[in-house]
Amino acid sequence: MPDPRPIYLDYNASAPIRPEAADAVARALRIGGNPSSVHAAGRAARAVMEQARAQVSSLAGMPSGSVVFLSGAAEANALAVFSAVAQGAKRLIIGATEHETTMESAKASGAVVEVLPVDGRGVADIAWLAERLGRWDAADGAPFVALMLANNETGVIQPVAEASALVRQHGGWLHVDAVQAAGKIAIDQRALGADTLSLSAHKLGGPQGVGTLVFANRARLVRQLHGGGQERSVRAGTENDPGIAGFGAAAEASLKAMASDQAAWRDAAAARLEDEAGVVVLGQGAARLDNTLCFAAEGFASELQVMQMDLAGVMVSAGSACSSGKVKASRVVEAMGRADLAPFALRVSGGWATIQDDWKAFADVWLKAYAQHRQRHAARQPAA
Amino acid sequence: MPDPRPIYLDYNASAPIRPEAADAVARALRIGGNPSSVHAAGRAARAVMEQARAQVSSLAGMPSGSVVFLSGAAEANALAVFSAVAQGAKRLIIGATEHETTMESAKASGAVVEVLPVDGRGVADIAWLAERLGRWDAADGAPFVALMLANNETGVIQPVAEASALVRQHGGWLHVDAVQAAGKIAIDQRALGADTLSLSAHKLGGPQGVGTLVFANRARLVRQLHGGGQERSVRAGTENDPGIAGFGAAAEASLKAMASDQAAWRDAAAARLEDEAGVVVLGQGAARLDNTLCFAAEGFASELQVMQMDLAGVMVSAGSACSSGKVKASRVVEAMGRADLAPFALRVSGGWATIQDDWKAFADVWLKAYAQHRQRHAARQPAA
Numbered sequence: 001m002p003d004p005r006p007i008y009l010d011y012n013a014s015a016p017i018r019p020e021a022a023d024a025v026a027r028a029l030r031i032g033g034n035p036s037s038v039h040a041a042g043r044a045a046r047a048v049m050e051q052a053r054a055q056v057s058s059l060a061g062m063p064s065g066s067v068v069f070l071s072g073a074a075e076a077n078a079l080a081v082f083s084a085v086a087q088g089a090k091r092l093i094i095g096a097t098e099h100e101t102t103m104e105s106a107k108a109s110g111a112v113v114e115v116l117p118v119d120g121r122g123v124a125d126i127a128w129l130a131e132r133l134g135r136w137d138a139a140d141g142a143p144f145v146a147l148m149l150a151n152n153e154t155g156v157i158q159p160v161a162e163a164s165a166l167v168r169q170h171g172g173w174l175h176v177d178a179v180q181a182a183g184k185i186a187i188d189q190r191a192l193g194a195d196t197l198s199l200s201a202h203k204l205g206g207p208q209g210v211g212t213l214v215f216a217n218r219a220r221l222v223r224q225l226h227g228g229g230q231e232r233s234v235r236a237g238t239e240n241d242p243g244i245a246g247f248g249a250a251a252e253a254s255l256k257a258m259a260s261d262q263a264a265w266r267d268a269a270a271a272r273l274e275d276e277a278g279v280v281v282l283g284q285g286a287a288r289l290d291n292t293l294c295f296a297a298e299g300f301a302s303e304l305q306v307m308q309m310d311l312a313g314v315m316v317s318a319g320s321a322c323s324s325g326k327v328k329a330s331r332v333v334e335a336m337g338r339a340d341l342a343p344f345a346l347r348v349s350g351g352w353a354t355i356q357d358d359w360k361a362f363a364d365v366w367l368k369a370y371a372q373h374r375q376r377h378a379a380r381q382p383a384a
Numbered sequence: 385m386p387d388p389r390p391i392y393l394d395y396n397a398s399a400p401i402r403p404e405a406a407d408a409v410a411r412a413l414r415i416g417g418n419p420s421s422v423h424a425a426g427r428a429a430r431a432v433m434e435q436a437r438a439q440v441s442s443l444a445g446m447p448s449g450s451v452v453f454l455s456g457a458a459e460a461n462a463l464a465v466f467s468a469v470a471q472g473a474k475r476l477i478i479g480a481t482e483h484e485t486t487m488e489s490a491k492a493s494g495a496v497v498e499v500l501p502v503d504g505r506g507v508a509d510i511a512w513l514a515e516r517l518g519r520w521d522a523a524d525g526a527p528f529v530a531l532m533l534a535n536n537e538t539g540v541i542q543p544v545a546e547a548s549a550l551v552r553q554h555g556g557w558l559h560v561d562a563v564q565a566a567g568k569i570a571i572d573q574r575a576l577g578a579d580t581l582s583l584s585a586h587k588l589g590g591p592q593g594v595g596t597l598v599f600a601n602r603a604r605l606v607r608q609l610h611g612g613g614q615e616r617s618v619r620a621g622t623e624n625d626p627g628i629a630g631f632g633a634a635a636e637a638s639l640k641a642m643a644s645d646q647a648a649w650r651d652a653a654a655a656r657l658e659d660e661a662g663v664v665v666l667g668q669g670a671a672r673l674d675n676t677l678c679f680a681a682e683g684f685a686s687e688l689q690v691m692q693m694d695l696a697g698v699m700v701s702a703g704s705a706c707s708s709g710k711v712k713a714s715r716v717v718e719a720m721g722r723a724d725l726a727p728f729a730l731r732v733s734g735g736w737a738t739i740q741d742d743w744k745a746f747a748d749v750w751l752k753a754y755a756q757h758r759q760r761h762a763a764r765q766p767a768a
Contacts, residue, residue, distance in 0.1 A: 008425060014418035014622060022413050025626070029406050029591060034398035038690055039699035041392060071455030071593065074611050074621030101611030101620055108610045202622060207413060209455065209593050209624025224608075226492045227458050227485030236485055237458030238398060238586060240593025242409070243627065306422055315423035 006313045007358045011203070011351030012152050012180055012292060013317055017246070018205035018352060024052075024249035025207055028242035035239045036230060045241045052248025059251040060178070060197055060214045061188040067212050068221065068231045069244050073179045074101040076198035076213040079224055079234075080175040081105040081146070083196075086222040088141035089173070093132065095124050095147045095158065096335035099177055102146050112140075116147065121286035122156040122336045129163055133170045143172035149181035149192070153319050153332040153347050154283035155292025157185070164193025173219065179203050179211075183254030183352075184289045195219040199251075201243065205352050206250030210243035254352065262350050263290035265359040269348075270295065272363045277370050280341060282333055293348040296333070296341035300373050305346050308369040314362050316348045390697045391742045395587070395735030396536050396564055396676060397701055401630070402589035402736060408436075408633035409591055412626035419623045420614060429625045436632025443635040444562070444581055444598045445572040451596050452605065452615045453628050457563045458485040460582035460597040463608055463618075464559040465489040465530070467580075470606040472525035473557070477516065479508050479531045479542065480719035483561055486530050496524075500531065505670035506540040506720045513547055517554045527556035533565035533576070537703050537716040537731050538667035539676025541569065548577025557603065563587050563595075567638030567736075568673045579603040583635075585627065589736050590634030594627035638736065646734050647674035649743040653732075654679065656747045661754050664725060666717055677732040680717070680725035684757050689730050692753040698746050700732045 008016060028048050033041030035049050054064045070076050078101065081092065091112045094103055106113045114132070117125045124147055136143055147163045150156065160176055167174040176194035178187055183204035189197050196215050202208040215221055227236030270293055273279040282294040297305075302318030309316050319330035329342040348362060392400060412432050417425030419433050438448045454460050462485065465476065475496045478487055490497045498516070501509045508531055520527055531547045534540065544560055551558040560578035562571055567588035573581050580599050586592040599605055611620030654677055657663040666678040681689075686702030693700050703714035713726040732746060 006424060008416070010418070010421060010423065010425070013421050013426070014416060014429075016416040017413045022410065025413065026406065026410060029401045029409065032392070032398060032400040033699075034394070034586075034592075037394060037397050037699070037701060039394065039694040039701070040390060040697075041394070041699050042397070045398075071459070071624070072621045074609050075455070077611075078609055099611070101609075104610035104620065200622075202418075207624075207626050208418075208622050209627045225458050225462055225485075226488035227461075227483070236488065237456045238584075238592050240455070240591075240627070242591050243593045243624070310423040313424075315417075315421070315425050317421060317423070 006315065007361050008315045009348045009350055009354065009358060009362055010315045010317050011354070012347060012349035014202050014208065015205045015351045016353055017207065018250050018253050020253045021206045021246040021250040025242045025246040028245035031241070035241055036228065048241055048245045049239055052244045055248035055252045056199065056212055057214065059182055059187060059199065059255055061190060062214050066214050066216070068215065068234050069239060070211050070213060070235055071209055071240070072211040073099070073177065073198045073200035076211050077102040077175070077177055078105040079213050079221060080196040080198065081109055081144070082224055083220065083222040084144040084173050085109040085111050087220060089144040091140040091143070093129070093143060093145045097122055097151050097332045098146055098148055099152060099179070102175070102177055106146070116145070118335055120337050122151060122154050122283045122332065123286045124158050124163065126159055126162045126166070130166050133166050133172070136170055143167060143170055144175065145172060146175045146177065148177040149187065150185070150289050151283070151332060152180045153330055153345070154294040155180070155289035156283040157181070157287040157289065160192045160194065168193055180289065183258065184291055186258065189214060189216065201247035201250055204250050204254045207243050207246040210240050210247045212247070257352060260290065261356070262354065265356045266290065266293050266350065269293065269359045269363040273366065276367055282336065282338065282341070282345065291350045291354070294345060296338070296344040296346070297370060298341065298344055299377070300344055300370060302329070302343060302345055304373070305366070305369065309365060312365045312369065314365045316346055316362070318346060390699065391745050392699045393732045393734055393738065393742060393746055394699045394701050395738070396731060396733035398586050398592065399589045399735045400737055401591065402634050402637050404637045405590045405630040405634040409626045409630040412629035415625070419625055420612065432625055432629045433623055436628045439632035439636045440583065440596055441598065443566055443571060443583065443639055445574060446598050450598050450600070452599065452618050453623060454595050454597060454619055455593060455624070456595040457483070457561065457582045457584035460595050461486040461559070461561055462489040463597050463605060464580040464582065465493055465528070466608055467604065467606040468528040468557050469493040469495050471604060473528040475524040475527070477513070477527060477529045481506055481535050481537070481716045482530055482532055483536060483563070486559070486561055490530070500529070502719055504721050506535060506538050506667045506716065507670050508542050508547065510543055510546045510550070514550050517550050517556070520554055527551060527554050528559065529556060530559045530561065532561035533571065534569065534673050535667070535716060536564045537714055537729070538678040539564070539673035540667040541565070541671040541673065544576045544578065552577060564673065567642065568675055570642065573598060573600065585631035585634055588634050588638045591627050591630040594624050594631045596631070641736065644674065645740070646738065649740045650674065650677050650734065653677065653743045653747040657750065660751055666720065666722065666725070666729065675734045675738070678729060680722070680728040680730070681754060682725065682728055683761070684728055684754060686713070686727060686729055688757070689750070689753065693749060696749045696753065698749045700730055700746070702730055
């Protein structure tokens with residue numbers, strides 16, 4: 001009899017809520033009060049928010065005052081892009097495998113977008129960046145470069161510190177989407193040299209609907225939502241106090257529990273898939289997050305894999321979850337020069353509540369589904 | 385011995401969470417999952433969201449597909465304004481007492497802003513609007529008019545249906561900020577003739593950090609946050625599933641329990657303040673929300689009142705809470721031609737958990753504070 005316990009291996013889409021975060025949300029809901037109100041309830045709500053600000057800033061190794069709370073990483077990436085454009089950036093360099101919210105914000109900003117290419121492993125081409133910045137036209141304003149810390153589909157970790165040395169040298173702005181890296185590898189915003197860095201609560205076990213842009217002193221943010229003076233006048237609207245409280249608690253919990261044996265569990269599963277089905281692991285050879293496995297089995301469509309795994313109680317995804325229920329070929333895999341594999345890519349991602357057996361069960365179920373797929377495929381071949 | 389129970393009469397800043405809403409948030413947090421994921425957890429998260437969409441749309445008397453979930457009313461008001469401007473509106477008519485998020489979005493949009501004046505009661509001047517639209521220059525694009533349903537500071541209800549008849553006649557766009565009206569008076573978006581209508585969860589007992597723009601078929605929204613295809617491609621970013629769930633539960637609960645005796649309790653308190661201290665009730669003579677009392681006692685500064693009330697355990701506010709802990713003179717009261725009273729205005733607002741004794745206690749505490757203020761004032765007069 002199969003194990004009826006559903007296995008969730010789609011943390012990169014959304015992590016299950018950490019108990020500490022759920023408790024913090026519930027406590028903040030009970031306090032109520034608008035953090036901008038001067039009375040007791042307002043002050044209590046503000047205290048919750050400021051505690052969370054300290055917790056979240058710790059995750060980025062930054063002082064508390066560097067954190068602007070927003071509705072999520074979509075808004076954080078947009079705020080970085082639009083702030084730079086508002087200050088005269090006419091040309092943006094966006095990593096080829098950046099998240100859609102960064103890429104689409106850049107395209108919508110009115111500035112010219114240039115794509116920083118990645119190699120076959122998915123690692124940004126720093127030599128390209130050096131060459132490009134070396135012939136920068138001052139008429140384009142200060143260079144703005146967006147390079148994520150770790151990719152959402154492959155887990156590939158980018159050479160952000162190398163990029164930032166170049167960007168600094170040319171007086172530019174480096175934006176680092178650290179959404180997937182947070183809680184999985186240590187983040188030191190100053191060591192990374194990031195002018196702005198985006199984080200999302202729900203990717204690290206906090207609630208959905210809250211994120212932040214952490215900014216260095218030299219970064220000047222330009223408000224995109226207008227009205228009251230909340231968040232140092234950068235972001236109008238009553239603050240999401242319960243969401244922020246949950247974000248803080250999740251950030252603190254994820255800092256405490258960063259090390260795990262996840263990489264070994266993942267690699268054991270990947271080795272079985274490579275040995276028994278000849279899958280191609282994407283991003284192999286590059287530094288990767290411990291929790292993420294992206295692979296392709298040629299001819300076995302992503303959509304089919306996701307559905308078959310789901311029927312068997314294992315939740316994984318094809319690429320990012322941002323396309324509203326649609327499964328489409330991975331843009332990230334295409335950027336790595338493997339457009340041939342893009343329709344077959346599967347993403348498996350663990351997290352704080354994942355156990356070794358989850359990765360084992362995933363490999364079992366996937367190999368069984370793959371065998372069935374091969375049988376169906378063989379049956380459909382015309383008789384000789 | 386004074387009653388130690390704190391009395392919260394600042395619902396217009398943020399309402400305490402309704403138990404139904406807190407439960408819905410907690411349940412959605414336990415489900416987890418990204419509503420855009422195709423697997424079981426994703427589908428469960430999406431089902432939560434779609435149930436809430438039906439609940440929230442009912443509040444506006446609209447079909448479920450008319451609701452776009454956003455991070456709050458600040459974003460909703462901005463989306464309406466920027467959508468109109470993106471479609472060619474070059475001149476915006478904004479009610480004089482609109483919320484700051486609407487007014488400041490309009491100013492930031494690049495379009496010309498004209499202010500629709502209010503009379504001494506705070507009611508929009510419909511004759512002015514008729515005259516202004518009558519000489520509209522087609523080169524300015526279709527007229528965009530923002531008129532809130534009920535004012536956040538005074539509770540004054542605006543003649544929205546009259547305004548919409550005029551706006552319709554001139555092929556324009558009427559945006560209605562219904563944030564404060566929701567859950568207090570019935571809202572029928574079609575009867576109001578609103579092209580877009582904004583709502584906020586936390587003003588009706590839902591969580592902070594979630595709101596909506598409800599749109600009529602004829603309204604075309606233009607996305608302001610770029611990336612994935614969430615919310616019919618109008619708003620990128622993983623949806624705030626727990627917040628949305630809480631919004632839905634609060635909307636449903638507020639629809640069930642709309643009638644109350646709040647107006648009588650409020651009016652009894654107001655009558656005592658008028659009789660014993662000669663306060664001026666702002667918005668008197670106009671239709672007002674049952675829950676809101678805005679008044680001024682000349683010479684007794686708003687800030688001082690708020691602090692003294694707070695020390696006595698009664699939480700009220702001076703104007704809106706949107707200025708990050710700062711108490712400043714009410715722009716709304718100034719627009720009503722009573723700039724002389726603006727530094728002295730106090731807002732008292734009840735809601736779903738308010739009882740008659742809260743209003744009584746408020747009047748007791750306020751009158752005591754006022755008497756002390758008068759004594760201090762008298763003591764400071766030089767001897768004859």
